[in-house]
Amino acid sequence: MATFGDGLDKAMQKALTRPAPKSAGAQMRYLVKQMKGTKPVAQMLRISQRTVERYVKD
Template sequence: MGVICESLDNASANTATRPIPKSADAQIRFLGKHENGSTRVVAQRLGISQRTVERYLTGQIKRPRPELAAKLAGEVARTGSRGCASGRSGRPRCRAWPPLSLSPTCASLAPSSRTPSS
């Protein structure tokens, strides 16, 4: 199952129609767009303050610290490969079907432990 899961994840990552943003402000805008404009949620995902996210959006800060740059690149790559932002409930906010990305653990491919009831 590991090879299948990796292949599915790689295939879903290669279906992006737009390149991943390079600059820090473009990456923050990208995350904000996928979180429906919520600077609070973006700040929580990156481990920074909401005001810092707002400063990136207004152009007051242009270059992130190295550790923030790594987090930012990871979150953008993860969000870009998912295709949809997840809400608080864990369900995607968009109505795209079929989903662009399967579960990273491929839980849906694992045999179920439940027996069908007749």
């Protein structure tokens, strides 16, 4: 089974048009901006929306 980090890396590769941010918080903020919300990111990564919000808050 893939880990959370693997899922985040795969999602970043699909969404990227520029070099990926390095930290997990920065990556999550970038994904939220690209996908226009925390809910789509949470569904894509199969984690809770609250977990996404925690990463965005850093």
